[in-house]
Amino acid sequence: xxxxxxxxxxxxxxxxxxxxxxxxxxxxxxxxxxxxxxxxxxxxxxxxxxxxxxxxxxxxxxxxxxxxxxxxxxxxxxxxxxxxxxxxxxxxxxxxxxxxxxxxxxxxxxxxxxxxxxxxxxxxxxxxxxxxxxxxxxxxxxxxxxxxxxxxxxxxxxxxxxxxxxxxxxxxxxxxxxxxxxxxxxxxxxxxxxxxxxxxxxxxxxxxxxxxxxxxxxxxxxxxxxxxxxxxxxxxxxxxxxxxxxxxxxxxxxxxxxxxxxxxxxxxxxxxxxxxxxxxxxxxxxxxxxxxxxxxxxxxxxxxxxxxxxxxxxxxxxxxxxxxxxxxxxxxxxxxxxxxxxxxxxxxxxxxxxxxxxxxxxxxxxxxxxxxxxxxxxxxxxxxxxxxxxxxxxxxxxxxxxxxxxxxxxxxxxxxxxxxxxxxxxxxxxxxxxxxxxx
Amino acid sequence: xxxxxxxxxxxxxxxxxxxxxxxxxxxxxxxxxxxxxxxxxxxxxxxxxxxxxxxxxxxxxxxxxxxxxxxxxxxxxxxxxxxxxxxxxxxxxxxxxxxxxxxxxxxxxxxxxxxxxxxxxxxxxxxxxxxxxxxxxxxxxxxxxxxxxxxxxxxxxxxxxxxxxxxxxxxxxxxxxxxxxxxxxxxxxxxxxxxxxxxxxxxxxxxxxxxxxxxxxxxxxxxxxxxxxxxxxxxxxxxxxxxxxxxxxxxxxxxxxxxxxxxxxxxxxxxxxxxxxxxxx
Numbered sequence: 001x002x003x004x005x006x007x008x009x010x011x012x013x014x015x016x017x018x019x020x021x022x023x024x025x026x027x028x029x030x031x032x033x034x035x036x037x038x039x040x041x042x043x044x045x046x047x048x049x050x051x052x053x054x055x056x057x058x059x060x061x062x063x064x065x066x067x068x069x070x071x072x073x074x075x076x077x078x079x080x081x082x083x084x085x086x087x088x089x090x091x092x093x094x095x096x097x098x099x100x101x102x103x104x105x106x107x108x109x110x111x112x113x114x115x116x117x118x119x120x121x122x123x124x125x126x127x128x129x130x131x132x133x134x135x136x137x138x139x140x141x142x143x144x145x146x147x148x149x150x151x152x153x154x155x156x157x158x159x160x161x162x163x164x165x166x167x168x169x170x171x172x173x174x175x176x177x178x179x180x181x182x183x184x185x186x187x188x189x190x191x192x193x194x195x196x197x198x199x200x201x202x203x204x205x206x207x208x209x210x211x212x213x214x215x216x217x218x219x220x221x222x223x224x225x226x227x228x229x230x231x232x233x234x235x236x237x238x239x240x241x242x243x244x245x246x247x248x249x250x251x252x253x254x255x256x257x258x259x260x261x262x263x264x265x266x267x268x269x270x271x272x273x274x275x276x277x278x279x280x281x282x283x284x285x286x287x288x289x290x291x292x293x294x295x296x297x298x299x300x301x302x303x304x305x306x307x308x309x310x311x312x313x314x315x316x317x318x319x320x321x322x323x324x325x326x327x328x329x330x331x332x333x334x335x336x337x338x339x340x341x342x343x344x345x346x347x348x349x350x351x352x353x354x355x356x357x358x359x360x361x362x363x364x365x366x367x368x369x370x371x372x373x374x375x376x377x378x379x380x381x382x383x384x385x386x387x388x389x390x391x392x393x394x395x396x397x398x399x400x401x402x403x404x405x406x407x408x409x410x411x412x413x414x415x416x417x418x419x420x421x422x423x424x425x426x427x428x429x430x431x432x433x434x435x436x437x438x439x
Numbered sequence: 440x441x442x443x444x445x446x447x448x449x450x451x452x453x454x455x456x457x458x459x460x461x462x463x464x465x466x467x468x469x470x471x472x473x474x475x476x477x478x479x480x481x482x483x484x485x486x487x488x489x490x491x492x493x494x495x496x497x498x499x500x501x502x503x504x505x506x507x508x509x510x511x512x513x514x515x516x517x518x519x520x521x522x523x524x525x526x527x528x529x530x531x532x533x534x535x536x537x538x539x540x541x542x543x544x545x546x547x548x549x550x551x552x553x554x555x556x557x558x559x560x561x562x563x564x565x566x567x568x569x570x571x572x573x574x575x576x577x578x579x580x581x582x583x584x585x586x587x588x589x590x591x592x593x594x595x596x597x598x599x600x601x602x603x604x605x606x607x608x609x610x611x612x613x614x615x616x617x618x619x620x621x622x623x624x625x626x627x628x629x630x631x632x633x634x635x636x637x638x639x640x641x642x643x644x645x646x647x648x649x650x651x652x653x654x655x656x657x658x659x660x661x662x663x664x665x666x667x668x669x670x671x672x673x674x675x676x677x678x679x680x681x682x683x684x685x686x687x688x689x690x691x692x693x694x695x696x697x698x699x700x701x702x703x704x705x706x707x708x709x710x711x712x713x714x715x716x717x718x719x720x
């Protein structure tokens with residue numbers, strides 16, 4: 001997509017095609033000869049894994065749509081018919097349902113990799129923003145998809161989430177009415193959600209094309225964060241990274257398959273196997289695990305509008321991250337202080353995820369403290385969420401901008417090849433360096 | 440770093456699996472060693488047959504299983520599967536089980552509503568014509584459809600077994616209204632109905648279903664002693680099969696998929712080592 005093309009058409013038909021539609025050249029430059037830093041570790045394999053997961057979700061989803069009935073009276077039964085009477089329907093549905101979780105697991109690792117190695121920094125800001133858009137579209141798609149089986153969690157989850165938009169002043173009510181196709185979550189809602197659930201993955205696919213395009217202009221970042229200086233720093237994408245990504249995909253598929261075949265419902269909620277009943281509200285309405293951190297941020301604020309704004313603010317923050325981080329050094333390998341704050345950030349995100357699955361007023365430690373601060377006991381999940389939410393925002397809006405100006409980073413290597421070549425001890429003669437041991 | 444990441448991810452997953460902390464005691468959940476546990480677990484055909492009998496003679500009086508057809512009983516993994524009959528609709532035992540049950544139909548000649556003996560292609564008929572009738576006959580509580588109940592309750596078959604064996608005499612100090620029964624495994628919070636020591640609220644909740652099972656209520660054809668415990672175990676296993684009838688195919692397919700993926704991944708690992716052997720990185 002960029003740089004000098006090394007493709008040479010070898011057959012007559014290739015030469016003929018190359019002067020009319022250079023599609024083979026395009027594929028060759030993109031997936032075969034693309035110069036890639038030779039020091040990418042396993043955290044870089046998740047791009048390939050994500051592409052595969054999108055493909056799996058599209059294929060299984062299209063087959064499921066052939067059998068699914070988007071009607072409040074038939075949706076639940078049609079899903080069960082897929083499980084019982086469609087050939088390998090159980091496999092297709094469990095792949096799709098668990099595929100969503102695996103897709104999010106991979107995207108979170110991919111994003112965390114970005115945060116750690118500073119891949120969002122110049123000249124990759126557009127690449128990062130496109131990634132954020134993909135993530136946003138994934139969240140919309142996953143939420144809408146969870147509504148389709150029309151179980152209890154589907155229905156009440158849809159009520160809770162669509163009502164969030166109602167908190168917005170002036171435009172809130174029209175937006176919810178428009179989302180619902182009426183004045184409550186009902187058949188028109190399910191119908192349009194099905195339509196959107198079929199549409200959005202293709203929007204994601206389009207964004208992925210732009211994402212890869214934007215990747216191929218500056219090329220990959222790498223664990224050192226230093227720019228590629230010479231051809232010596234890179235290897236062609238194929239076979240070096242096709243085989244390395246292939247191996248990582250194999251490991252990832254083993255994890256995915258262990259869920260699909262041996263624990264297909266563990267990531268879901270039992271209540272979604274109860275047909276939707278608007279008159280009975282489940283005891284605890286919880287979203288799927290990948291939304292729990294945002295759910296915790298939402299509930300951390302006593303005011304509904306404030307909670308909604310903060311939750312969307314958490315996502316919006318990601319979009320401006322390239323301009324919040326003031327450090328010139330990309331990789332946190334050379335930023336010992338930033339590294340510490342980064343791991344606390346990961347911990348805060350996990351704590352938020354945990355809090356999202358709990359009842360806000362339940363005590364964190366078994367013994368209640370009895371000390372009421374503002375509206376809740378200090379020993380409650382709502383207060384733990386507040387502390388973690390505070391850190392979540394402070395990390396992006398205070399720590400990263402300030403730290404970049406005040407910290408003294410470690411010396412950064414001259415080039416990608418330098419840290420390897422200057423430490424011959426780590427590379428035994430004749431053996432391969434083990435990238436999996438570093439990172 | 441990779442190891443640290445994996446450890447953190449595992450920690451995150453462990454967090455997600457942990458139940459919410461509750462101020463009141465959690466309901467009793469007894470864990471049963473099922474024949475279908477684990478990656479190689481299979482359904483116990485004799486148990487499913489006994490379980491079907493419990494469902495048919497006890498539960499079916501109030502509970503529908505609208506997503507099951509009689510033919511499902513004769514499908515691979517099902518209680519009456521016979522490899523001689525690839526098409527379960529031809530299975531004579533399934534046919535005879537279906538024939539004993541009357542289903543609603545329309546006489547195609549006269550248009551009259553009639554009843555006729557079921558065929559394997561028919562769904563299990565529901566005990567009540569509609570939800571209002573079901574509620575009216577059950578003190579206002581709707582007996583839930585049991586088709587996917589084993590997946591629709593946390594704890595699955597363990598929960599069903601615990602509930603069916605969880606009826607106890609109402610403890611002194613607990614107010615239970617008429618038409619309700621105390622059950623140690625029912626979800627709920629009895630704090631408001633409890634007049635005794637607030638640190639000793641009894642576990643469980645109240646349920647509108649009277650104790651459905653009793654010793655000897657069902658006669659098992661294989662001579663298994665018909666205790667409440669045995670009946671509960673067998674019907675819970677049957678309901679798990681009903682909710683997940685393709686479990687055995689799933690695990691069998693899974694074994695092949697895992698072995699294939701493992702070989703594929705190992706080969707890719709060695710290819711990776713070989714391709715990268717001369718690259719310092």
